[in-house]
Amino acid sequence: MRLRRYRSPEDASATYAVFHAAVRISAAECYDPDQIDAWAGPDLDDLTAWDAKRASAFTLVGEDADGVAGFADLLPDGLIDMLFVHPRLGGRGAARHLLEAIIAEARQRGMGSLTTHASRRARPVFERLGFVLVEDRPNNTVRGVVVPNAEMRLLLEQSLGDAVADQRDR
Known part of the structure; x- marks a missing residue:
């Protein structure tokens, strides 16, 4: 897989399709249908806001x-807001x-650290790269439906080996 920067607006439709497929197919292994529907949200006909979020990150x-x-977003405050991969590459x-x-x-x-709100599906990849659990969020709510996730953090000044050891100590 070759990586490149997001191109606005031409990548909006394809990244939205990846998000939708990842939530509807891949995440369905970890969440029930009501949770998936809430997370995926209504189908968007106008991708202007979606594109603006990707372009601003x-x-x-x-x-x-x-x-x-696939695609991933990093916000200026160190939040990894999105990490989604099409199911064909899962x-x-x-x-x-x-x-x-x-x-x-x-x-x-x-940046000194990164944070994310990892889904049950994404949490293992974050853990393998040294992210540690800050807080389980069993009551995280999306569109009025509980969709549990986990707040995770990676301290960038420590080595990957130190972060993994810290994670084991918890």
Whole structure:
């Protein structure tokens, strides 16, 4: 998978399609249908707001031979707001590849830490890259439906080995 910066507005439709497929198919292994419906939200006909959010963040897009295969957003405050991979690439390292590039960008920007609100589906990839649990969020609510996730943090000044050891100590 080749990584590149998000291109506005031409990537809006493809990244939205990846988000939708990842939530509807991949995340369905970890959440019930009502939770999936709330998380996915109504189908968007107008992607202007979606595009604006991707364009205002540091958004990386992953492409394979079939087109856009995943994307990740890094906000200026160190929040990884989005990390989604098309189900056709699930379990093949695509999320890890995107996340490693986001971490490298954050280090280059001199950020001290990164945070995320990881879904049950995404949590393992964050853990493998040294993110530690800050707080389980069993009552996280999306559109009036409880969709549990976990607040996680990575301290960038410590090595990956130290972060993994800290995680084991918890």
